[in-house]
Amino acid sequence: MSLNMDTKNKLPKPVQSLLNNLLRYLLMVLVVLVLFGIILLITGKDPLQSYLDIFRSAFGSAQGFSEVLVSMTPILFTALAVALPSRLGLINVGGEGQLYMGACLATWGAITFSDQPIWLLLPLMTLLGFLGGALWAVLPGVLKAMGLVNETITTLLLNSIAPKLVAFFVFGFWHSPMDTNKTPNFVPAARLPTFFGTRVDLSLIIGLVLLGLFWFVMTKTCWGLEIRAIGGNSQAAKRSGIPLNKYWVLMLCLGGGIAGLAGMSQVSGYYGVLLVDFSRGLGFMGFLISWMSFGDPVAIVITSFVVSVIFTGGNMLQLTRGIPYAVINILLALTLFVVLAQPKFIKRKTA
Amino acid sequence: MTISGEVNQKIPLFSMKSITKQFPGVLANDRIDFDIYQSEIHALLGENGAGKSTLMKILYGFYRADSGEIQQNGNPVTIKSPQDARDLQIGMVFQNHNLIPALTIAENIALFLPDLPFILRKKDISDYIKEISSNYNLQVNPEELVSQLSIGEQQKVEILKLLLSDARIMILDEPTRVLAPQEIDAFFEILFRLRDDGYSIIMITHKMKEVLTCADRITVLRQGGVANSLLREEVDEAGLIRLMFGKQMPQLEVESRQIDRSKFIPVLELQEIVTEGEGAETSLDRIDLQVFPGELVGVAGVSGNGQKELGDLVLGMIPTKSGKKLLNNRDITKDSIQQLRKHGLAFIPENPLIMATVPYMSVLENFVISSTWRYGSLAGMTVDWPTAREDLLQGLEDLGFELPLYVPATTLSGGNLQRLVIIRELSHQPRLIVASYLTRGLDVQSTLAARAALLKARDQGAGILLLSEDLDELFELSDRIIVLYQGQLVGEFKPSETDRYEIGHLMTGTEVENVP
Secondary structure, three states, X not given: OHHHHXXXXXXXXHHHHHHHHHHHHHHHHHHHHHHHHHHHHHOOOOHXXXXXXXXXXXXXXXXXXXXXXXXXXXXXXXXXXXXXXXXXXXXXXXXXXXXXXXXXXXXXXXXXXXXXXXXXXXXXXXXXXXXXXXXXXXXXXXXXXXXXXXXXXXXXXXXXXXHHHHHHHHHHHHOOOOOOOEOOXXXXXXXXXXXXXXXXXHHHHHHHHHHHXXXXXXXXXXXXXXXXXXXXXXXXXXXXXXXXXXXXXXXXXXXXHHHHHHHHHHHXXXXXXXXXXXXXXXXXXHHHHHHHOOOOHHHHHHHHHHHHHHHHHHHHHHHHOOOOHHHHHHHHHHHHHHHHHOOOOOOOOOO | OOOOOOOOOOOOOEEXXXXXXXXXXXXXXXXXXXXXXXXOEEEEEOOOOOOHHHHHHHHOOOOOOOEEEEEEOOEEEOOOOHHHHHHOOEEEEXXXXXXXXXXXXHHHHHHHOOOXXXXXXXXXXXXXXXXXXXXXXXXXXXXXXXHHOOHHHHHHHHHHHHHHOOOOEEEEEOHHHXXXXXXXXXXXXXXXXXXXXXXXXXXXXXXXXXXXXXXXXXXXXXXXXXXXXXXXXXXXXXXXXXXXXXXXXXXXXXXXXXXXXXXXXXXXXXXXXXXXXXXXXXXXXXXXXXXXXXXXXXXXXXXXXXXXXXXXXXXXXXXOOEEEEEEOOEEOOOOOHXXXXXXXXXXXXXXXXXXXXXXXXXXXXXXXXXXXXXXXXXXXXXXXXXXXXXXXXXXXXXXXXXXXXXXXXXXXXXXXXXXXXXXXXXXXXXXXXXXXXXXXXXXXXXXXXXHHHHHHHHHOOOEEEEEOOXXXXXXXXXXXXXXXXXXXXXXXXXXXXXXXXXXXXXXXXXOOOOOO
16 A cells, blocks of 8 residues: 555656546546436436447447547537637637638638649648638627637637528638539648548548647746746736736637648548538537536546547447437436546546 | 823733743743733734744644643633634734735625525624724725725724724734835824724734834744833833744944946946836836946835835846836846846745745745756756755855755745845846835844845845835935836936935825925
8 A cells, every 4th residue: 555655656747646637537538427327317227238239339340430530529629729819818609600601711622623633732731621610700809809709709600601601602702513502522632631541531640739839838848837827817918927818819819720720631531522501519519618628628538538429428328218309418428427526436636 | 102001900811931942843832921911002023933933823723732721811712713712802914914805805804704594784883993993093994895905904804803803912923014114104103093992902013113102012022932022111122022932133234335336338228118007006107217336226105006026027027018128238128037037037926925935846946046047957857956955055054044945845934934035035146126015024133144145145236126115225225216116217326315204295295295
């Protein structure tokens, strides 16, 4: 026992906090499983078999596991799009709209420059995707900096405009000869490369790299210090000479841009085509995940993964157990509830 | 002032026996005995960190003692929460008032009352407040919004809250800290009247003069233990100082100086500055002011007359509506705060907790945030922590302060936060220093150190604008004193050519009649 304690104390701090977090999450998953199991029992299904199905679908085969990663990719971006401004104390609810605008501009690039080679076209689309999301966040950022309107309201309101704009362009200009509600399939040069014959594409790597970069900037750089100062006490930061307004606009745009990248990755990677109303709330899911993870990059990855397991497993349950898909929403809601409620017996270790 | 309170010498109302409280790394209370009798003003005196607040928070149920016992009339009681304390008729007013600005006085007080009926009868509460308040010279208008009140009035409301909730023992944590000079006497009158009516008052403070003026009994804490507990008659100022510090205090030597202004261009020049105050802010009205290098200009004024706004204007927090602001003859009217700081402006705000530090960042990080451009390297990619650490340690050494470097600022006491801000702002040889309430929350020793540091910066050629309500401080340190009243400069004096009386009149806007 004492030996055990010793080795534990010798572990470097980040590793220790990581272990603590893992333990926390495992316990939370357990609580969710028990609660959902009760619901399954009530509906007359065998919870153990159902869980086994979910587990098999996610971890039973490489193909199944890859689908979890595919489902996780866009929400990594949209979660980061919320986490970044949240460090300044800004609440970006506009991930959904920014995602649509990113997809919109990236699609414009894919259609207009379809004759360009892949090494030119993909970076261009990435840039356009980023730009689309970032531009969609300029207005909220500027209005906030001018002290006129709260960014929560503006980003939220812009969410309902973006899909309409996309629909306008698709119906009006870009639709394929066959369907009115989507563009023609993208040329191969406009598609993100995939790995090992699965649907996992390059954007997963980009998302993880961005999260790593986010961690580095926040903890190691001078910018991170200034951002944390603003988030911790904006008045003190302002009096210290840190340019608040600049950071507000910049970080909202950066967040918007990253959400835009999610949109780009969806049309260029997952779909290969721009569909009207293609996002099923990816932006909002990112919002939830970012807040559940307290804006922490490692926690974002873990939470996104768990949520994706639930999603893909839910699809499987629908097939194997005849459980209506809506039940999966109950499972997801339970997960959210348990994480956000922060049960007392799972002590949050403070450093 | 004579004290005529009858001190009940029989059984103490409450008795704290051998109270010990350990915080990580600090023994805050070490076997402290503390008695409070009926009808007395009991001053709890001690330096910052002597354990005064901790002891009182134990009595109020905010903390629990590691060991020791609390007795009421000789019988042991347990106080686990402020609710328990209130049931035992103990009430406390904290340093930072706990009022809700958007509600009226009556609503704030009603919230605090036990047995609140489901449907509020505001008129009854208001009448009750009026009745009680007129008994004790605590007149307030119950219908007024708390956001409209001065800090002094807010304090009255806090005391009313205790009175109406039937507290017999009132713990006041540094009550005079926020009061203007003339408000303090009136405040003591209130305390005397409460005492004469049988209330017991515990006053946490580190101000010697006030203790000698109003206390019946004085308990001095030093480094977590009781240095002594005495009746007022048994002690004088020198004796108290010896008890607080265990030694004689050095006095600050202030050299009076005369600046030959023709030689210098002013560090700071304000020309006909007009600002427009928003909400509760005061508008500044045609301010003309020059501060020369090596000169300390004191700004006197009752709070709410534009001192905060003057400081914020210089810093660039408030935009100028018309007029010009010059730093070393360079127009800085439209410069950003960072630009000004880069040009050598330092700013010590009145409230380090809200206005200068970030609670969840470490002391060292807080040291860096006001000059990130100085410590950032590779265009902001990294921070030069070793240099920052060295600078902070140097600053600590220069002022004789001690602070842990890697704990979050939120764990520091108010005095330590102020120390941190003073060190931060005075490092890097500032050319212009704006300091509001420099020594607020500091104990005697740190006050001396902070003033000495300010004077040293002055002697090295910095221009200083010192905003303070402490006239003693202004007279002691200033080369020149200006007076603000309702956003206007109403007077300018050399300290040797005026007196408190004249300045006091200008501060309050009353006519000066008998000035020779």
